[in-house]
Amino acid sequence: MSKLSTATKRLLVGRPFRSDKLGHTLLPKRIALPVFASDAMSSVAYAPEEIFLVLSVAGISAYAYTPWIGLAVCVVMAVVVASYRQNVHAYPSGGGDYEVATTNLGPNAGLTVGSALMVDYVLTVAVSISSAASNIGSAVPFVATHKVLFAVAAIVLLTAINLRGIRESGTAFALPTYAFIVGMFVMLGWGLFRIYVLGDDVRAVSSGFVLNAEDQHLYGIAFAFLIARAFSSGCAALTGVEAISNGVPAFQKPKSRNAATTLLLLGTFAIVLLMGIIILAQKIGIVYAHNPAEQLVGAPEGYQQKTLIAQLAEAVFAGFPIGFYFIAIVTALILVLAANTAFNGFPVLGSILAQDRYLPRQLHTRGDRLAFSNGILFLSGAAIAFVVVFGAEVTKLIQLYIVGVFVSFVLSQTGMIRHWTRHLKSETDPAQRRRMHRSRVINSIGLAMTGAVLIIVLLTKFAAGAWIAIVAMIAIFLVMKSIRRHYDNVAAELDEQEWDGVLPSRTHSIVLVSKLHMPTMRALAYARATRPDTLEAVTVNVDEPDTRALVREWERSDVTVPLKVIESPYREITKPILDYVRRVRRDSPRDVVTVFIPEYVVGHWWEQILHNQSALRLKSRLLFQPGVMVTSVPWQLSSSEKARERARRVEPSAAPGATRRGFDAPEGK
């Protein structure tokens, strides 16, 4: 990274904050809301639409059920929000559902939540970006006809930005989120005002079309199933509600109270927007078909069905295109933010799972960009795969989406009930007990509700795609389980063995030599500085004339260390040295052998290809020999100087998910 770009970055994002100044970097509610709410809020952009779409199968008359289905979704939303307010108070450490499930239900439940959330993050990206593409497509027809391309490009862009290390900035979140909320309220308010106060006849373009039912004769169980399906799809509005419970540590004090209040605020906004959209959409007669080409009679040739929100904006702001475009833009923006949320949440989840050794250990340490980068690449690769396979169709992707969320809802609520039951056993203060009883009731209602929804979701969506999400969850679960088993086995293996505490009797040092030059001289000097009992230089004879020249030069020089020539019948380097070391060890098994390898240090990867390849292979093979230490004696070539300079200039960069864990300041703090 150049000096200039570092300076620019510092100007843009401020000096990196140190973790011992964590107290200074917490989020006030007005910033926390947008940071954590974009995911949940953005889902009102597609959830109502899906309700209309599913019901369209049974024809226009089924639309009468939309407000009731919307209401049911809102009730679930209210219950879930109420439940999570309990979680936030009881588990303020930011472990979220994973912690609740692990603590109260054991590691397998926790790991199930972890797997579910991982799948969910992938789908959040896929669904949000696909929906963003549809919304932009409603304003820009070119995007509508190239949706997959646009969605993939957007994911690639997000990936690049996150790989580069963007610092989540409160302001960056606040602006689009508040713009979306305000825009939606203005749209809904102005729409209802025009209808009820001005008495305008606000009609959507699609209200003129006749909607043909795909299946005219749905009665009884079949119709109930359709209603249930519409409800399941509508429940997509709940995705993202759990985000705040992972972010409590990022709130200003009193953390839990502020988090709970923010959660309430988020729930209220979501419910109002959801119901508002549904009611207004019905009022202005929007017809939103599952299969527009066949179902819509009276639509013009080549009619592109716009998103529900776009149709609303078009009708409400008729004659005022700025309003329409504004809504399209902020809707797309908040959806992109929601996708970016996954890019931040995924590594945080990975870090928590790594702490419990379900994922490679290096994911746990902050500032390990490489590990985080692999996580980000995995996320975006999987999301792109989903987008391409399902053609960026929100309707198809949503079939996979909410299983994971509700699995973690259910496990989390079950865990909370256990939590309260356990605490009630020891708690004696009546006021406290009353509160706990009340919390347990709330979480029980939450469990009943989310459990029922999970069953409905499984019944209505399993064959339609949910099975894919479930298979993915199981696969991830098994991989993490086996990683943990590996770490446990290693720990057990280390525990079994007893250290006898005896020091090695002698040290036998071997300096590997290919030429008599500075790196070799330094290696010899350093080796001698460690005062070994035996010190010898060793060279492998792969090329007879070269070796003879080396031996002659060695004899002429003032080096006093003896040079031993190892023959290499197959002109290899590694094996003869390994054999020699093995022989030394066999002769005196109580000794420790130190192999000194002079190495060039160069600055560029392509220089690395030209040097040290044999040394690298040899080192990795020597490590398999018990009782052998391998010491690299570096010789820094001048190009390494520049590389060191480069490395020194790079500031510790922003880790994805820093803001939402309370590690970093929002801009302007």
Added chain:
Amino acid sequence: MSKLSTATKRLLVGRPFRSDKLGHTLLPKRIALPVFASDAMSSVAYAPEEIFLVLSVAGISAYAYTPWIGLAVCVVMAVVVASYRQNVHAYPSGGGDYEVATTNLGPNAGLTVGSALMVDYVLTVAVSISSAASNIGSAVPFVATHKVLFAVAAIVLLTAINLRGIRESGTAFALPTYAFIVGMFVMLGWGLFRIYVLGDDVRAVSSGFVLNAEDQHLYGIAFAFLIARAFSSGCAALTGVEAISNGVPAFQKPKSRNAATTLLLLGTFAIVLLMGIIILAQKIGIVYAHNPAEQLVGAPEGYQQKTLIAQLAEAVFAGFPIGFYFIAIVTALILVLAANTAFNGFPVLGSILAQDRYLPRQLHTRGDRLAFSNGILFLSGAAIAFVVVFGAEVTKLIQLYIVGVFVSFVLSQTGMIRHWTRHLKSETDPAQRRRMHRSRVINSIGLAMTGAVLIIVLLTKFAAGAWIAIVAMIAIFLVMKSIRRHYDNVAAELDEQEWDGVLPSRTHSIVLVSKLHMPTMRALAYARATRPDTLEAVTVNVDEPDTRALVREWERSDVTVPLKVIESPYREITKPILDYVRRVRRDSPRDVVTVFIPEYVVGHWWEQILHNQSALRLKSRLLFQPGVMVTSVPWQLSSSEKARERARRVEPSAAPGATRRGFDAPEGK
């Protein structure tokens, strides 16, 4: 590699030969001919065809020139063979044209030859396999319609075989090569016998077609240009002649004489076959069109033009299909052998260039499978690219092919003239001087001839594709040049610096600690065994509770080494340690610092992902610090035991190109 497969391999290819038994592994002439001749011999499979094809543009009357063009090619062939017989005597070390050019014309000329040969090897694979596909396609129509697919599959197969490490076996070469020679002689002989003795009216199928000239009115310069083009294409027959000059060390004694005799034999066979094919083809009236679909009148619907050799075999062996199939099979086989030749020659060339530091050094050492594998992958990737881009059309590929060969011919002959001139200056023995004069005349004729051909080739083929080969040669030249420059710079840098010979005053040892377990205990014991002046254990505080637990355990244990805790404000590992080491160095710059890193050694790559990642990064960063040694103290986990066992069972495997450098025994020796 399993025990079984090692045993099988040993059964098939014999015990690996040791390089100190080189004398026993040399090739007698009868085996050397097929080993080195397949490339040159196989080119008679496509060279005559190309002459007919080019002339077809001017219509059937132009075919009258084919014997004359064939004769011209044969003259060039004879001259080149005579010239190379001089090379073989003067440079018996196997360096071939590269050595001749480097020694007599300087490194740039040598490098030009090296680049030209590298491009040529790629094209040998592409052309030979494409021609093999056409020949098999003449017998099996399915292959003809899927030529690209077949060619790519064949290259992939060859790559796999060579990556696996096949030992070139004399017998494996001898059988198909002699079968080809015998088959061709029988075909030509029987054909001529039928015509001239039995008086049969042997006619090719295509002789019944009328050939429309693509350009009816070619006169003067344009026609001369066409003749020149036909000649250039025919000169493809010369590719591979130089192979023997790279293989002199593999011959039995007297090496040079045997090599020269084999060269003569090869030249004779090639000339006889070339002329025989041309004459017989004309005799039986084969019509071979540049553009069969448009040029051939009277051909049946969907007529697939068979190769010249296939048409010959079809006509000569009419009513005896076994003969036809035999010729098709042996022709394809020798072409595949020719392609395999490149797979063997390419790494040998790489090894020679690496010796002169034009390529990464590790290519020089034998037995470095990894480096050889990269070379093979490069070769096959490039060949596949050419095959796909040019649709496996020999006619198109041949436009690129012979530039490289003739560049190296010309430089080699120029070098030889210099060689003799130089030797003549000091030589006094009249007999010797006479011989040298004669050799110089031969090489001068060779230069004049090959120079003229090169100019003709450049004039007639530059725009048609030769420019691609030239661009590739220049690119390879520049890359090798810059690799050499890098190595030279490093050598110069090492020469500049003077070793002061002063030993470091004290050693300061730092043992990195993350937990107090066996690997740490061993690292501490080993570090103590090196008797440092200062010994301390250091841990990085990335996780407060973990660190506190470690410190407590440390205090309770009987470890006497002090434990220092380094704070890590950004929760990183690498940077705090680097800073600490830098501080230690600053405080006492004359000390040498040794950092001991306990490492787990595991057996599988996926286990490696789960361990040592931080250690790996830290090691590579520490090497950039002057005055710091990095010592890995391995702790072998039980899975590493199996990996060690696996590694021990693997025999040193056959290096590609071993046979042709005289490193290995042909089978049965």
